Amino acid sequence: MVDRSLTGHEIILDPHDTIQSRTDTRGVIDLANHTMVRISQYSREELIGAPHSIVRHPHMPRSAFYAMWQIIQGGDEFFGFVNNRAKSGDNYWVFVRVAPRTSASGEVTGYSSVRIRPKREAVEEWSKIYADILAVEQKYPxxxxxxxxxxxxxxxxxxxxxxxxxxxxxxxx
Known part of the structure:
Protein backbone atom coordinates (compact mmCIF):
# COMPACT_ATOMS: atom_id res chain seq x y z
CA MET A 1 0.00 0.00 0.00
CA VAL A 2 1.23 3.49 -0.89
CA ASP A 3 1.83 5.90 2.00
CA ARG A 4 -0.50 8.86 1.31
CA SER A 5 0.65 10.99 4.26
CA LEU A 6 1.65 14.61 3.75
CA THR A 7 4.96 16.18 4.76
CA GLY A 8 3.93 19.84 4.65
CA HIS A 9 7.03 20.50 2.51
CA GLU A 10 6.48 22.28 -0.80
CA ILE A 11 8.58 21.60 -3.86
CA ILE A 12 8.84 24.79 -5.90
CA LEU A 13 9.45 24.16 -9.56
CA ASP A 14 12.40 25.90 -11.18
CA PRO A 15 11.45 28.52 -13.79
CA HIS A 16 12.68 26.21 -16.58
CA ASP A 17 10.80 23.09 -15.36
CA THR A 18 8.13 21.88 -17.77
CA ILE A 19 6.17 18.81 -16.70
CA GLN A 20 4.56 16.97 -19.59
CA SER A 21 2.29 13.98 -19.63
CA ARG A 22 -0.22 12.31 -21.86
CA THR A 23 -3.20 10.15 -20.95
CA ASP A 24 -5.83 8.08 -22.66
CA THR A 25 -9.47 9.20 -22.57
CA ARG A 26 -9.90 7.78 -19.05
CA GLY A 27 -6.96 9.70 -17.58
CA VAL A 28 -4.51 6.77 -17.50
CA ILE A 29 -0.94 7.98 -18.06
CA ASP A 30 0.77 6.70 -21.21
CA LEU A 31 3.63 9.22 -21.34
CA ALA A 32 5.51 11.11 -18.62
CA ASN A 33 8.57 13.23 -19.27
CA HIS A 34 11.70 13.15 -17.11
CA THR A 35 10.62 16.33 -15.27
CA MET A 36 7.36 14.68 -14.19
CA VAL A 37 9.34 11.69 -12.94
CA ARG A 38 11.77 13.94 -11.03
CA ILE A 39 9.19 16.28 -9.47
CA SER A 40 6.53 13.65 -8.69
CA GLN A 41 9.20 11.30 -7.27
CA TYR A 42 7.49 8.32 -8.92
CA SER A 43 9.45 6.17 -11.32
CA ARG A 44 8.40 6.17 -14.96
CA GLU A 45 7.24 2.57 -14.44
CA GLU A 46 5.00 3.65 -11.55
CA LEU A 47 3.49 6.48 -13.60
CA ILE A 48 2.86 4.71 -16.92
CA GLY A 49 -0.43 2.84 -16.66
CA ALA A 50 -1.48 4.66 -13.48
CA PRO A 51 -4.39 7.09 -13.31
CA HIS A 52 -3.20 10.71 -13.41
CA SER A 53 -4.84 11.08 -10.01
CA ILE A 54 -1.77 9.30 -8.60
CA VAL A 55 -0.44 12.85 -8.00
CA ARG A 56 -3.73 14.26 -6.67
CA HIS A 57 -3.28 16.21 -3.47
CA PRO A 58 -6.07 15.67 -0.90
CA HIS A 59 -6.45 19.45 -0.45
CA MET A 60 -7.59 19.76 -4.06
CA PRO A 61 -11.39 19.77 -4.34
CA ARG A 62 -12.76 16.93 -6.43
CA SER A 63 -15.06 19.43 -8.12
CA ALA A 64 -12.03 21.23 -9.62
CA PHE A 65 -11.23 18.07 -11.57
CA TYR A 66 -14.89 17.65 -12.47
CA ALA A 67 -14.78 21.16 -13.98
CA MET A 68 -11.62 20.22 -15.89
CA TRP A 69 -13.23 17.06 -17.30
CA GLN A 70 -16.31 19.03 -18.37
CA ILE A 71 -14.11 21.41 -20.33
CA ILE A 72 -11.76 18.91 -21.99
CA GLN A 73 -14.47 16.37 -22.80
CA GLY A 74 -16.25 19.25 -24.54
CA GLY A 75 -13.20 19.55 -26.80
CA ASP A 76 -11.75 22.71 -25.26
CA GLU A 77 -8.45 23.37 -23.50
CA PHE A 78 -8.41 23.61 -19.73
CA PHE A 79 -6.16 26.04 -17.88
CA GLY A 80 -5.86 25.96 -14.12
CA PHE A 81 -3.80 25.98 -10.96
CA VAL A 82 -3.31 22.61 -9.30
CA ASN A 83 -1.68 21.49 -6.09
CA ASN A 84 -0.16 18.04 -6.65
CA ARG A 85 1.24 15.50 -4.21
CA ALA A 86 4.63 13.87 -4.79
CA LYS A 87 5.23 10.27 -3.77
CA SER A 88 7.06 11.44 -0.63
CA GLY A 89 4.07 13.45 0.57
CA ASP A 90 5.60 16.76 -0.50
CA ASN A 91 3.35 19.02 -2.57
CA TYR A 92 4.01 21.10 -5.67
CA TRP A 93 1.87 23.75 -7.36
CA VAL A 94 1.59 23.98 -11.12
CA PHE A 95 -0.11 26.09 -13.74
CA VAL A 96 -1.58 23.54 -16.13
CA ARG A 97 -2.85 23.38 -19.67
CA VAL A 98 -4.74 20.21 -20.61
CA ALA A 99 -5.81 19.73 -24.21
CA PRO A 100 -7.62 16.97 -26.07
CA ARG A 101 -5.62 14.93 -28.58
CA THR A 102 -7.57 13.96 -31.67
CA SER A 103 -7.26 11.46 -34.49
CA ALA A 104 -7.29 12.49 -38.15
CA SER A 105 -11.06 11.97 -38.10
CA GLY A 106 -11.47 14.35 -35.15
CA GLU A 107 -12.13 11.69 -32.49
CA VAL A 108 -10.65 12.46 -29.07
CA THR A 109 -7.98 9.83 -28.39
CA GLY A 110 -6.58 11.21 -25.15
CA TYR A 111 -5.26 14.31 -23.46
CA SER A 112 -1.93 16.13 -23.28
CA SER A 113 -0.90 18.14 -20.26
CA VAL A 114 1.83 20.73 -19.81
CA ARG A 115 2.56 22.14 -16.36
CA ILE A 116 4.87 24.97 -15.32
CA ARG A 117 5.70 26.94 -12.20
CA PRO A 118 2.92 29.37 -11.29
CA LYS A 119 3.38 32.85 -9.91
CA ARG A 120 3.47 32.84 -6.10
CA GLU A 121 0.53 35.27 -5.91
CA ALA A 122 -1.59 32.81 -7.89
CA VAL A 123 -0.67 29.98 -5.50
CA GLU A 124 -1.74 32.09 -2.53
CA GLU A 125 -5.00 33.10 -4.21
CA TRP A 126 -5.94 29.63 -5.44
CA SER A 127 -4.98 27.99 -2.14
CA LYS A 128 -7.70 30.07 -0.50
CA ILE A 129 -10.21 29.46 -3.29
CA TYR A 130 -9.66 25.70 -3.12
CA ALA A 131 -9.87 25.69 0.68
CA ASP A 132 -13.27 27.40 0.44
CA ILE A 133 -14.49 24.95 -2.23
CA LEU A 134 -13.17 21.96 -0.26
CA ALA A 135 -15.00 23.22 2.84
CA VAL A 136 -18.23 23.26 0.83
CA GLU A 137 -17.61 19.73 -0.47
CA GLN A 138 -16.97 18.40 3.03
CA LYS A 139 -20.38 19.55 4.24
CA TYR A 140 -22.04 16.93 2.01
CA PRO A 141 -22.07 13.16 1.76
Whole structure:
Protein backbone atom coordinates (compact mmCIF):
# COMPACT_ATOMS: atom_id res chain seq x y z
CA MET A 1 0.00 0.00 0.00
CA VAL A 2 1.23 3.49 -0.89
CA ASP A 3 1.83 5.90 2.00
CA ARG A 4 -0.50 8.86 1.31
CA SER A 5 0.65 10.99 4.26
CA LEU A 6 1.65 14.61 3.75
CA THR A 7 4.96 16.18 4.76
CA GLY A 8 3.93 19.84 4.65
CA HIS A 9 7.03 20.50 2.51
CA GLU A 10 6.48 22.28 -0.80
CA ILE A 11 8.58 21.60 -3.86
CA ILE A 12 8.84 24.79 -5.90
CA LEU A 13 9.45 24.16 -9.56
CA ASP A 14 12.40 25.90 -11.18
CA PRO A 15 11.45 28.52 -13.79
CA HIS A 16 12.68 26.21 -16.58
CA ASP A 17 10.80 23.09 -15.36
CA THR A 18 8.13 21.88 -17.77
CA ILE A 19 6.17 18.81 -16.70
CA GLN A 20 4.56 16.97 -19.59
CA SER A 21 2.29 13.98 -19.63
CA ARG A 22 -0.22 12.31 -21.86
CA THR A 23 -3.20 10.15 -20.95
CA ASP A 24 -5.83 8.08 -22.66
CA THR A 25 -9.47 9.20 -22.57
CA ARG A 26 -9.90 7.78 -19.05
CA GLY A 27 -6.96 9.70 -17.58
CA VAL A 28 -4.51 6.77 -17.50
CA ILE A 29 -0.94 7.98 -18.06
CA ASP A 30 0.77 6.70 -21.21
CA LEU A 31 3.63 9.22 -21.34
CA ALA A 32 5.51 11.11 -18.62
CA ASN A 33 8.57 13.23 -19.27
CA HIS A 34 11.70 13.15 -17.11
CA THR A 35 10.62 16.33 -15.27
CA MET A 36 7.36 14.68 -14.19
CA VAL A 37 9.34 11.69 -12.94
CA ARG A 38 11.77 13.94 -11.03
CA ILE A 39 9.19 16.28 -9.47
CA SER A 40 6.53 13.65 -8.69
CA GLN A 41 9.20 11.30 -7.27
CA TYR A 42 7.49 8.32 -8.92
CA SER A 43 9.45 6.17 -11.32
CA ARG A 44 8.40 6.17 -14.96
CA GLU A 45 7.24 2.57 -14.44
CA GLU A 46 5.00 3.65 -11.55
CA LEU A 47 3.49 6.48 -13.60
CA ILE A 48 2.86 4.71 -16.92
CA GLY A 49 -0.43 2.84 -16.66
CA ALA A 50 -1.48 4.66 -13.48
CA PRO A 51 -4.39 7.09 -13.31
CA HIS A 52 -3.20 10.71 -13.41
CA SER A 53 -4.84 11.08 -10.01
CA ILE A 54 -1.77 9.30 -8.60
CA VAL A 55 -0.44 12.85 -8.00
CA ARG A 56 -3.73 14.26 -6.67
CA HIS A 57 -3.28 16.21 -3.47
CA PRO A 58 -6.07 15.67 -0.90
CA HIS A 59 -6.45 19.45 -0.45
CA MET A 60 -7.59 19.76 -4.06
CA PRO A 61 -11.39 19.77 -4.34
CA ARG A 62 -12.76 16.93 -6.43
CA SER A 63 -15.06 19.43 -8.12
CA ALA A 64 -12.03 21.23 -9.62
CA PHE A 65 -11.23 18.07 -11.57
CA TYR A 66 -14.89 17.65 -12.47
CA ALA A 67 -14.78 21.16 -13.98
CA MET A 68 -11.62 20.22 -15.89
CA TRP A 69 -13.23 17.06 -17.30
CA GLN A 70 -16.31 19.03 -18.37
CA ILE A 71 -14.11 21.41 -20.33
CA ILE A 72 -11.76 18.91 -21.99
CA GLN A 73 -14.47 16.37 -22.80
CA GLY A 74 -16.25 19.25 -24.54
CA GLY A 75 -13.20 19.55 -26.80
CA ASP A 76 -11.75 22.71 -25.26
CA GLU A 77 -8.45 23.37 -23.50
CA PHE A 78 -8.41 23.61 -19.73
CA PHE A 79 -6.16 26.04 -17.88
CA GLY A 80 -5.86 25.96 -14.12
CA PHE A 81 -3.80 25.98 -10.96
CA VAL A 82 -3.31 22.61 -9.30
CA ASN A 83 -1.68 21.49 -6.09
CA ASN A 84 -0.16 18.04 -6.65
CA ARG A 85 1.24 15.50 -4.21
CA ALA A 86 4.63 13.87 -4.79
CA LYS A 87 5.23 10.27 -3.77
CA SER A 88 7.06 11.44 -0.63
CA GLY A 89 4.07 13.45 0.57
CA ASP A 90 5.60 16.76 -0.50
CA ASN A 91 3.35 19.02 -2.57
CA TYR A 92 4.01 21.10 -5.67
CA TRP A 93 1.87 23.75 -7.36
CA VAL A 94 1.59 23.98 -11.12
CA PHE A 95 -0.11 26.09 -13.74
CA VAL A 96 -1.58 23.54 -16.13
CA ARG A 97 -2.85 23.38 -19.67
CA VAL A 98 -4.74 20.21 -20.61
CA ALA A 99 -5.81 19.73 -24.21
CA PRO A 100 -7.62 16.97 -26.07
CA ARG A 101 -5.62 14.93 -28.58
CA THR A 102 -7.57 13.96 -31.67
CA SER A 103 -7.26 11.46 -34.49
CA ALA A 104 -7.29 12.49 -38.15
CA SER A 105 -11.06 11.97 -38.10
CA GLY A 106 -11.47 14.35 -35.15
CA GLU A 107 -12.13 11.69 -32.49
CA VAL A 108 -10.65 12.46 -29.07
CA THR A 109 -7.98 9.83 -28.39
CA GLY A 110 -6.58 11.21 -25.15
CA TYR A 111 -5.26 14.31 -23.46
CA SER A 112 -1.93 16.13 -23.28
CA SER A 113 -0.90 18.14 -20.26
CA VAL A 114 1.83 20.73 -19.81
CA ARG A 115 2.56 22.14 -16.36
CA ILE A 116 4.87 24.97 -15.32
CA ARG A 117 5.70 26.94 -12.20
CA PRO A 118 2.92 29.37 -11.29
CA LYS A 119 3.38 32.85 -9.91
CA ARG A 120 3.47 32.84 -6.10
CA GLU A 121 0.53 35.27 -5.91
CA ALA A 122 -1.59 32.81 -7.89
CA VAL A 123 -0.67 29.98 -5.50
CA GLU A 124 -1.74 32.09 -2.53
CA GLU A 125 -5.00 33.10 -4.21
CA TRP A 126 -5.94 29.63 -5.44
CA SER A 127 -4.98 27.99 -2.14
CA LYS A 128 -7.70 30.07 -0.50
CA ILE A 129 -10.21 29.46 -3.29
CA TYR A 130 -9.66 25.70 -3.12
CA ALA A 131 -9.87 25.69 0.68
CA ASP A 132 -13.27 27.40 0.44
CA ILE A 133 -14.49 24.95 -2.23
CA LEU A 134 -13.17 21.96 -0.26
CA ALA A 135 -15.00 23.22 2.84
CA VAL A 136 -18.23 23.26 0.83
CA GLU A 137 -17.61 19.73 -0.47
CA GLN A 138 -16.97 18.40 3.03
CA LYS A 139 -20.38 19.55 4.24
CA TYR A 140 -22.04 16.93 2.01
CA PRO A 141 -22.07 13.16 1.76
CA UNK A 142 -19.38 11.89 -0.65
CA UNK A 143 -21.85 11.24 -3.46
CA UNK A 144 -23.01 14.89 -3.37
CA UNK A 145 -19.63 16.58 -2.87
CA UNK A 146 -18.62 17.08 -6.49
CA UNK A 147 -21.88 18.69 -7.50
CA UNK A 148 -21.94 20.93 -4.41
CA UNK A 149 -18.33 21.97 -5.02
CA UNK A 150 -18.97 22.59 -8.71
CA UNK A 151 -21.89 24.86 -7.83
CA UNK A 152 -19.61 26.69 -5.37
CA UNK A 153 -17.02 27.17 -8.13
CA UNK A 154 -19.71 28.57 -10.44
CA UNK A 155 -20.99 30.90 -7.71
CA UNK A 156 -17.48 32.14 -6.83
CA UNK A 157 -16.72 32.69 -10.51
CA UNK A 158 -19.89 34.74 -11.10
CA UNK A 159 -19.30 36.71 -7.87
CA UNK A 160 -15.94 37.80 -9.29
CA UNK A 161 -17.57 38.79 -12.60
CA UNK A 162 -16.39 35.89 -14.77
CA UNK A 163 -18.59 33.87 -17.10
CA UNK A 164 -16.00 31.21 -17.91
CA UNK A 165 -13.54 29.39 -15.69
CA UNK A 166 -10.72 30.00 -18.19
CA UNK A 167 -11.22 33.76 -17.92
CA UNK A 168 -11.02 33.57 -14.12
CA UNK A 169 -7.87 31.44 -14.21
CA UNK A 170 -6.11 33.48 -16.88
CA UNK A 171 -6.45 36.71 -14.91
CA UNK A 172 -4.06 35.13 -12.36
CA UNK A 173 -1.38 34.20 -14.90
Missing amino acids: REEQVQAGYQAIQKAMRKRGFRHLTDWVMKSV
